[in-house]
Amino acid sequence: MYANLATAWGVFCGTTRRVSLATAAFVGVGCYTVALFSETLPWPLVLLLSAVFGGILALLIGLCTLRLSGMYFVIFTFGVAEMIRQLVNWYESNISGSVGRYIFLDVTSAEIYWQLLILFALVLILGAWLSRSRLGFALRLIGEDQVAAGNCGINTVKVRLLVFVGTSMIMSVVGAIIAPRWAYIEPSIAFNALVSFQVLVMALLGGIALYFGPVIGVVPLILAFEVLTKYFPDHFSMVLGAIFLIIVYWLPGGILGLLRRWGAIRG
Secondary structure, three states: OHHHHHHHHHHHHHHHOOOOOOHHHHHHHHHHHHHHHOOOOOHHHHHHHHHHHHHHHHHHHHHHOOOOOHHHHHHHHHHHHHHHHHHHHHHHHHHHOOOOEEOOOOOOHHHHHHHHHHHHHHHHHHHHHHHHOHHHHHHHHHHHOHHHHHHOOOOHHHHHHHHHHHHHHHHHHHHHHHHHHOOEEOHHHHOOHHHHHHHHHHHHHHOOOOOOHHHHOHHHHHHHHHHHHHHOHHHHHHHHHHHHHHHHHHOOOHHHHHHHHHHHHHO
């Protein structure tokens, strides 16, 4: 799950230098797509619908943030994710008459694992292709200097929207795949804001200079999260924030950047 999310996050945010905290929103869209349609539609179509709904949401967010950058973009994406969670919570409580929804799917943990693994392979292939394509070059140029990119004839709006929508669709599919793990979902589970911050910290720890960098940060942080939830369940968010500060201060380039600097020093 986190390998897919962190890699997809890094493909857009790592190149454009725009930090998105809307990951939880796209994961939640995927989860609720499964809850709504899994009993009436075949599984492949449910996954396709989750990608479509996630893409529509990403397109709306992208169109609203064309002129935003820096902290304004961060705050807006986080606000959108929280707004969607509150709207779904209001709808469930006042319209549908229940807090959440049950998911009745006979899907084993092994099947979920293999689906996530196949998706991860596709994401890596996409990242590798993008890093060598003209679209990837345009993204990197936008991240370095958006004005210069525009002066070079690059349609910065189109490029950013295309990649943001594409990576967000992947996040929604991840949400759909993992939804059967829970027999019951509610907004606080599907749209858990902590997921956005976890993915951010994982990507930064691994390093966002290369498309596969975020993956490097997934395993150590997953292990750290297991220890934290076991021994410090009441202080998880505080420790996660401390880890984030340590990464930003001591490892600005992540583990990947540290390894590259170490290799340069040895060379």
